[in-house]
Amino acid sequence: MMSTLKDLAVRLFDAGAVQLGDIEAMDGRWTPVYFDFRIIVSHPEIMMAVAVHLQNLATEINHDILCGVPYAALPLAAVMSVNTSTPMIMKRKETKQYATKKIIEGVYTKNQNCLVVEDVVTSGGSLLETVSTLRHESLTVTHAVVVLDREQGGASVLKANGVELRPLFTLRNLTQILRDVDRISDETVDVIAEHIKVCQFGKKDNFC
Numbered sequence: 001m002m003s004t005l006k007d008l009a010v011r012l013f014d015a016g017a018v019q020l021g022d023i024e025a026m027d028g029r030w031t032p033v034y035f036d037f038r039i040i041v042s043h044p045e046i047m048m049a050v051a052v053h054l055q056n057l058a059t060e061i062n063h064d065i066l067c068g069v070p071y072a073a074l075p076l077a078a079v080m081s082v083n084t085s086t087p088m089i090m091k092r093k094e095t096k097q098y099a100t101k102k103i104i105e106g107v108y109t110k111n112q113n114c115l116v117v118e119d120v121v122t123s124g125g126s127l128l129e130t131v132s133t134l135r136h137e138s139l140t141v142t143h144a145v146v147v148l149d150r151e152q153g154g155a156s157v158l159k160a161n162g163v164e165l166r167p168l169f170t171l172r173n174l175t176q177i178l179r180d181v182d183r184i185s186d187e188t189v190d191v192i193a194e195h196i197k198v199c200q201f202g203k204k205d206n207f208c
């Protein structure tokens, strides 16, 4: 039976995917909460649950092919691909320097609808980089499914670039679930809410 999103949130927390404190995230920015969803490669049952929830979101989106943002989302996209018999392609971080010299591995044709899979969206920058490569290869990208939208402006940035974001969790709802099951304190909920408020990418008064 499929686990609920609430169960999944608790399993992710108990597996160590949530770090609290003063944490340095990508590009030297700081955050009071960091989600490390890379750990799910060590928990096959959590991997399956996350992939099944994402593929349920994906049923409402017209797509021919899947592509995970490297590296964290690659295994997620692979499990979704196998579960749903949907072909997958892999974007490399850098173009391969020898033999095929490819930036994308796998088979695709022009104008196929490619659904992007990502673990975490903060500013939307990483996802957008993958989208831009896919579009450069003449694939059509209109949607992305993600495990967590940190609600820090990424969804708006992506929307402005023609990509609609469909998250399993938002930072606020995940925080609330974890509070409801006593995994985090009221104080942590408040600190995270304040962080979301002041650290908004794509806005003028942004204190990230």
Ligand SMILES: O=C(O)c1cc(=O)[nH]c(=O)n1[C@@H]1O[C@H](COP(=O)(O)O)[C@@H](O)[C@H]1O
Residues within 6 Å of the ligand: 025, 026, 027, 033, 034, 035, 036, 037, 072, 119, 120, 121, 122, 123, 124, 125, 126, 127, 154
């Ligand atoms: O650096 C982050 O903002 C970040 C926060 C977090 O909680 N978890 C996390 O994995 N990240 C990383 O940040 C990336 C998304 O940030 P953006 O490119 O700003 O959307 C993810 O692909 C991760 O590499």
